[in-house]
Amino acid sequence: MKFFFEGKELQGFEGEPIAAALVANGIKVFRYTEKLKRPRGFFCAVGKCSSCLMVVDGRPNVMVCMEPLRPNIKVSRQVGRGKTAQGRSQSI
Amino acid sequence: MLQTEIAVVGGGPAGLCAAITAAKLGAEVTIIDDNPQLGGQLIKQTHKFFGSKSLYCGTRGIDIAQILTKELDKLPIKKLLNASVIGYYENNRLAIYQTDRLLKLKAQKIIFATGAGENTVAFPNNDLPGVYGAGAVQTLMNVYGVRPGKRALMVGSGNIGLIVSYQMMQAGIDVVAVIEILPKISGYNVHAAKLARLGIPILTSHTIKEAIGKDWVTGAVIVQVDKKFKPIPKTEKRLKVDIISLAVGLSPTSELLWQAGCKMVYIPELGGYVAYHNEDMVTSKPDIFVCGDLSGIEEASTAMLEGEIAGATAFETLKGFTQDSKQIKEQAKATLAMIRQGQFGEKAKLGKQKLLAYSATSNLTKTQ
Numbered sequence: 001m002k003f004f005f006e007g008k009e010l011q012g013f014e015g016e017p018i019a020a021a022l023v024a025n026g027i028k029v030f031r032y033t034e035k036l037k038r039p040r041g042f043f044c045a046v047g048k049c050s051s052c053l054m055v056v057d058g059r060p061n062v063m064v065c066m067e068p069l070r071p072n073i074k075v076s077r078q079v080g081r082g083k084t085a086q087g088r089s090q091s092i
Numbered sequence: 093m094l095q096t097e098i099a100v101v102g103g104g105p106a107g108l109c110a111a112i113t114a115a116k117l118g119a120e121v122t123i124i125d126d127n128p129q130l131g132g133q134l135i136k137q138t139h140k141f142f143g144s145k146s147l148y149c150g151t152r153g154i155d156i157a158q159i160l161t162k163e164l165d166k167l168p169i170k171k172l173l174n175a176s177v178i179g180y181y182e183n184n185r186l187a188i189y190q191t192d193r194l195l196k197l198k199a200q201k202i203i204f205a206t207g208a209g210e211n212t213v214a215f216p217n218n219d220l221p222g223v224y225g226a227g228a229v230q231t232l233m234n235v236y237g238v239r240p241g242k243r244a245l246m247v248g249s250g251n252i253g254l255i256v257s258y259q260m261m262q263a264g265i266d267v268v269a270v271i272e273i274l275p276k277i278s279g280y281n282v283h284a285a286k287l288a289r290l291g292i293p294i295l296t297s298h299t300i301k302e303a304i305g306k307d308w309v310t311g312a313v314i315v316q317v318d319k320k321f322k323p324i325p326k327t328e329k330r331l332k333v334d335i336i337s338l339a340v341g342l343s344p345t346s347e348l349l350w351q352a353g354c355k356m357v358y359i360p361e362l363g364g365y366v367a368y369h370n371e372d373m374v375t376s377k378p379d380i381f382v383c384g385d386l387s388g389i390e391e392a393s394t395a396m397l398e399g400e401i402a403g404a405t406a407f408e409t410l411k412g413f414t415q416d417s418k419q420i421k422e423q424a425k426a427t428l429a430m431i432r433q434g435q436f437g438e439k440a441k442l443g444k445q446k447l448l449a450y451s452a453t454s455n456l457t458k459t460q
Binding site for chain 1: 209
């Protein structure tokens with residue numbers, strides 16, 4: 001099935017974690033940190049470390065190692081704490 | 093607000109066994125797990141277990157998860173999946189976040205079996221994408237069939253480091269080296285021998301100096317260390333890798349226990365801070381029980397036995413002792429003692445002894 005990463009169409013398996021689908025597509029950087037803008041990727045894979053927070057369908061701070069992939073969802077890299085669809089910044 | 097007699101937080105080997113035991117004895121049980129399926133980290137363990145037949149020797153972790161899940165499904169246990177316990181409130185109330193909704197659960201007894209998280213180690217660039225917990229590499233390969241890279245450095249030669257290195261080779265990832273800061277290999281020889289046969293160097297007295305890369309890992313610098321773990325100058329080696337896998341131990345996932353006000357004790361042999369608990373797995377709070385890696389880092393077999401003890405004790409504190417509950421606990425305790433006799437059980441045994449000694453010198457609630 002297809003989904004979108006930063007506007008680009010990618011293929012993945014429905015139900016696998018979004019993070020697994022991204023890694024399978026060669027995507028390593030999931031977000032940038034708030035102050036130093038350091039790239040962060042996949043680290044623990046079990047919903048504990050918060051390294052993989054991304055924006056999914058406009059919702060920031062989604063742990064993509066735990067979130068199942070659904071058809072046509074839009075995934076993008078998060079910068080800092082992320083912004084909601086309304087543009088409000090949201091604390092973690 | 094939802095109600096239950098016994099809430100089990102975490103559906104790995106410890107939580108599954110706790111829930112099954114308590115429900116079989118006759119308690120009403122709710123099990124909560126943040127994954128879509130039960131089994132915890134067993135589901136990525138494609139290797140066969142050791143030990144005795146009664147402890148699933150010769151069975152793969154993923155199959156043990158299925159056996160236990162099937163057993164659980166035969167019992168009237170309520171399951172809350174894709175559900176994270178995000179808070180403990182007084183009078184044993186739990187806040188649970190389940191796919192965009194907040195649930196509240198009031199339990200008479202709570203068994204925490206939240207497991208452990210992977211440790212990291214300090215070195216420059218350790219936050220770059222490409223630096224993984226070894227368990228994450230294992231999850232990606234064994235559960236989702238995804239290769240996270242092509243060439244890997246494994247840091248740590250405990251059983252997780254050794255097993256995951258072998259599994260990386262099976263998945264077609266080239267393991268350049270396994271490094272170990274101690275002067276000897278930490279895990280079982282049988283796992284180390286498998287790597288040796290594949291020609292993978294296991295470099296003891298070596299540590300990682302830094303990760304190289306801008307947006308992600310493109311290499312690593314390793315260095316030899318002396319007896320005091322100080323890097324020896326001019327022994328640096330630069331390796332071209334795109335995966336740095338860290339197998340440097342685990343720490344109990346204990347946040348909820350801190351929040352619940354359980355007495356916490358720092359015991360390095362058990363992986364850090366653990367809730368004080370006695371041999372019946374009762375914490376300083378008489379309604380709260382712990383089992384598995386949360387109560388001290390060990391392995392799946394001991395987690396299952398501790399789960400049985402915690403499940404039976406929770407039942408007893410709720411409904412009183414029965415022949416069955418006594419027998420389950422006696423047997424589980426005897427088997428635990430037997431496992432911890434072995435060379436690799438020594439550390440946990442020492443840790444648990446320290447914990448019990450601690451209880452003798454403090455004013456903790458004593459249970460029967």
